[in-house]
Amino acid sequence: MASIRIENLRKGFGALEVLKGIDLDIADGEFVCFLGPSGCGKSTLLRSIAGLEELDGGAIRLGDRDITHVPSARRDIAMVFQNYALYPHMNVRKNLSFGLALNGMKRDEIDRRVESAADILRIKELLARKPRQLSGGQRQRVAIGRAIVREPKLFLLDEPLSNLDAGLRVTMRVELAALHARLGATMIYVTHDQVEAMTLSDRVVVLDKGEVSQFGTPLELFYQPANLFVAGFIGSPR
Ligand code: ADP
Numbered sequence: 001m002a003s004i005r006i007e008n009l010r011k012g013f014g015a016l017e018v019l020k021g022i023d024l025d026i027a028d029g030e031f032v033c034f035l036g037p038s039g040c041g042k043s044t045l046l047r048s049i050a051g052l053e054e055l056d057g058g059a060i061r062l063g064d065r066d067i068t069h070v071p072s073a074r075r076d077i078a079m080v081f082q083n084y085a086l087y088p089h090m091n092v093r094k095n096l097s098f099g100l101a102l103n104g105m106k107r108d109e110i111d112r113r114v115e116s117a118a119d120i121l122r123i124k125e126l127l128a129r130k131p132r133q134l135s136g137g138q139r140q141r142v143a144i145g146r147a148i149v150r151e152p153k154l155f156l157l158d159e160p161l162s163n164l165d166a167g168l169r170v171t172m173r174v175e176l177a178a179l180h181a182r183l184g185a186t187m188i189y190v191t192h193d194q195v196e197a198m199t200l201s202d203r204v205v206v207l208d209k210g211e212v213s214q215f216g217t218p219l220e221l222f223y224q225p226a227n228l229f230v231a232g233f234i235g236s237p238r
């Protein structure tokens, strides 16, 4: 696993400035949430870290490696999206192994990783099923499993629970916390849900219109909000 350092990251789309010079230092093994209202730039920041956006400026380091110009596929970063697009015609085992096989990994190493991820996520008995035979929560576990099998240095999760119903979201939140504890992985989790951010995170990045409004522990945000934006956002009912 690895720390991540972001320096003066800038990204716009045409005339629209979305990220206006982001500086962040995230420690090895930390669970950090990007929290902010819809449109503030959370996904763009996450996609930039993953290498899925062409930057206008700035630098990104993963551990001791400068990855600013490293192609996405070689960044050692796995991303889980909100719309977990599983391959509908492949069973769960194939969904988990497909990407590894494409990269030319040996069969027994693939099997080891798939078994381990299935064990961690408690989906061992589902390996032969197709996505349509799974519940929403099970599908989301498979989507997270596809990230785990890659054994990345960094996990990026973009509102992975927002399509689940409220009860399941709470369950999955607890499971994510357990997963983080078990893997000891560095994780960045995007959400617009303050409760999710406050309960899951070691530290929270509050984003406001493409700028870091505050970066601190949930307690710091709660008791020492840096400004009215943070105070209003943290304190407001959902
Ligand atoms: P969030 O994830 O916080 O809701 P986004 O990062 O998705 O916000 O978007 C930030 C802003 O950038 C929004 O105004 C959005 O419309 C705009 N945006 C995002 N992606 C693109 C794109 N590919 N082209 C043009 N505008 C975009």
Ligand code: MG
Pocket: 042, 043, 044
């Ligand atoms: Mg988003």
